[in-house]
Amino acid sequence: MKKLILLSGFLIIMLNVFAEKPQNTAIPDSTELTGLWTLVTVENINPDGSKTLPYGISPKGLLVFDKSGNYAIQILKTSRPKVAAGDKNKATPEENAALVQGNNSHFGSFKVNKASKTITFHVEDAFYPNWEGTIQERTYTLSNSELKYVVTNTTNGGNITAVVIWKRKI
Template identity: 45%
Template sequence: MPNNVAKATGEGARVLAGTWTLVAADVQHPDGSRARDYGADPKGMLVIDAAGHYSLQIFKSERPGFASGDKAVATPDEYKAAVMGSSTHFGTLSVDPVAGTLTFHIQNASFPNWQGLAQKRSYELTGDVLSYRVTPRPNGDVPISIWRRID
């Protein structure tokens, strides 16, 4: 790792280690307009430890329950809503404060295609509010996550 990159240890741990609650999960469209990406009241938690391990969960509050009450028995639309209404992954985190980037080194994810990837995101930290922009989606949308420290 380059000298200016901290694996969320030392300075990175002092700045980002802790428990964060999701404030917003938005998306910026290519035309510059912004909308809610995970519904009106998304829920989520991001936990980062002093060694640089993290766990992240985002859920759309409006996800419908399965009519059967059984996780193994659902309609295609129920499964789609469950998958598209959540994003979870865990692994390790590196921080480059000079470049203003975070990199999630994803060990496992609810979206299997992310497993083993490193995803770099530009971030801002203002007091106890952390926000970052995810790499644009194929359609040009840029997800934006905003978190508030709770510990």
């Protein structure tokens, strides 16, 4: 029930965000991605070739692409600590660090280029403010109901690359 309430709240917020934006009618080739996607995995590849799972073995996430060229992404680490005080404003530094490192979310507009197999995210707002106002390009593959893309400019900085896999929900 708690997950349903959180998901419903997230969707209501995203609908309000999209409703306030002017619709982008010049979005080519985006229909194959339109809909809801659930997160399968995020795998970071370090410069030495080693791999890590920054959001755990079974991360939670939702990706929304709408017909007007808007998107929203929410990624959460598998397990995040509860805030002992029951008030996020009273979280300890350790609790805050775990919450920040266990979350990645952003929204804005997107374009798909089928020829070059790229998705271009125009990030409007983001949990990681360094991404706000930036353009993030991802190479992607789409196979049946699986979307896989590569992030070369990760929130971890440096030369870390992330491979993100989503499964079509709707």
